[in-house]
Amino acid sequence: MKLLSSLLLLSLLTHASEISDTITNTTSEPMLCVEKYPAVYTEKLIDGHKRNIKTAPKEEQISTLKPQNSLTKKREGYLYCFNKLEYIKSRQKNDIERSNQYTLKSHVSYHNRYDITLYQGKDRSFVEHNFGIAQSCAPLNGGEYCNHGFGLDIFYDKEQDVNTIFLYANTVARGSLPFEPASMLKLRNSEGPLGLWVQKHYKKLFSKKPNFRSQNVMSWKHPSKGIKRVIVTAKNGHYELSRTFKDGQNLFRSGRSESKIPQDYIQAIEVQYK
DSSP, X not given: OHHHHHHHHHHXXXXXXXXXXXXXXXXXXXXXXXXXXXXXXXXXXXXXXXXEEEEEOOEEEEEEEOXXXXXXXXXXXXXXEEOSSOEEEXXXXXXXXXOOHHHHHHHHHHHHTTOGGGGTTOBHHHHHHHHXXXXXXXXXXXXXXXXXXXXXXXXXXXXXXXXXXXXXXXXXXXXXXXXXXXXXXXXXXXXXXXXXXXXXXXXXXXXXXXSEEOSSEEEEXXXXXXXXXXXXXXXXXXXXXXXXXXXXXXXXXXXXEEESSOOOBEEEEEEEOO
């Protein structure tokens, strides 16, 4: 009897270890899904010494999940899918968590704060009601320049209307996006890519080539009726030199790598409304 119980328990444990989380899109709209997998290390005996060898790299995969379709984690990691109707996540515990009404509203609001189309004709009360009160402010040109956190600054004019917003830091993936027009469609927040509904607005705004482009600046003039200009500046407006020499000359720094060829990276996005 004890042997039978032990075999049954072993069978259940084995089955549980094989179960992997599956997220199903039960809404009527597509979901954006992000899979994050940590690097995997396996202990191996090499020359009589135990060493941890990387057997799987750190990964991030982004996909779109159509209604009634499902996505399963391929190994231990973090998977989340969302749209404006639902937010579902699976952490490393292999459990599915669904958002409640409050957490979904908060999640959608967090993505909306990076949607530059929502600030057209809006004032400070709108911003603070929907995206939170500014963390700090300073007087500027008769108005106020305020930091709203998470890579968002806003300049309010003397009537407290939104005059200009600035996106930077996590929003522009901390300089990892190439200085190219197509990068405007790949903006992120600190959690991951912007929601599909925000990306849809950006595709409409930046489907055309910039009106002006140089080595350090890209500019779209009147991308929409309410937006006067969008200005994208490269990292500090100049190339970054490395301390490393090759053939007697400095190399250029490109993120964590170095090259003879200079690379600009998006560092700040300025959006002017009036």
